[in-house]
Amino acid sequence: MKKLVxxxxxxxxxxxxxxxxxxxxFDGSGLLDADDVWRVGSKVAIPQNRSIAIRNVxxxxxxxxxxxxxxxxxxxxxxxxxxxxxxxxxxxxxVDRIQQLYLxxxxxxxxxxxxxxxxxxxxxxxxxxxxxxxxxxxxxxxxTSLRPDEVADAISQxxxx
Numbered sequence: 001m002k003k004l005v006x007x008x009x010x011x012x013x014x015x016x017x018x019x020x021x022x023x024x025x026f027d028g029s030g031l032l033d034a035d036d037v038w039r040v041g042s043k044v045a046i047p048q049n050r051s052i053a054i055r056n057v058x059x060x061x062x063x064x065x066x067x068x069x070x071x072x073x074x075x076x077x078x079x080x081x082x083x084x085x086x087x088x089x090x091x092x093x094x095v096d097r098i099q100q101l102y103l104x105x106x107x108x109x110x111x112x113x114x115x116x117x118x119x120x121x122x123x124x125x126x127x128x129x130x131x132x133x134x135x136x137x138x139x140x141x142x143x144t145s146l147r148p149d150e151v152a153d154a155i156s157q158x159x160x161x
Contacts (some may be wrong), residue, residue: 001096003071004061005159006087008078009103010129011122012114014143014151015075018103021152026071030064032057034076058090065094079132100138101158103151104130109144
């Protein structure tokens with residue numbers, strides 16, 4: 001059985017770090033940070049081009065499943081159905097199961113992380129996405145006081161359920 005995991009969360013919550021810690025934990029898996037197939041400047045990263053980003057993500061994941069990956073994990077903000085639903089729709093024929101997990105953190109911790117990373121200009125966006133994500137009906141893992149390996153452990157446990 002092939003499984004797709006959408007790992008969502010606001011900027012700064014630890015998705016990329018968790019993905020690095022997850023690498024190698026699941027034999028036969030393909031991990032994709034969506035930013036790696038959509039690392040573009042602000043002039044290009046506009047709503048009208050969202051479908052291109054989604055196509056890049058789904059094509060990369062199809063490639064993983066075509067290469068016989070049993071598990072595909074893609075991380076992206078996924079705060080709105082306009083982002084996650086097209087990915088699900090495009091990959092439904094490739095997988096037997098889909099799971100959505102979200103990383104969250106206390107707003108103060110998220111703001112502190114972004115300031116520490118030198119990205120204070122992303123705080124407003126991250127907090128707005130955190131609010132949207134908190135209202136979604138999917139499993140949430142609070143990363144506020146967890147180390148990256150602990151976040152990866154929690155994700156691994158949820159995936160293995």
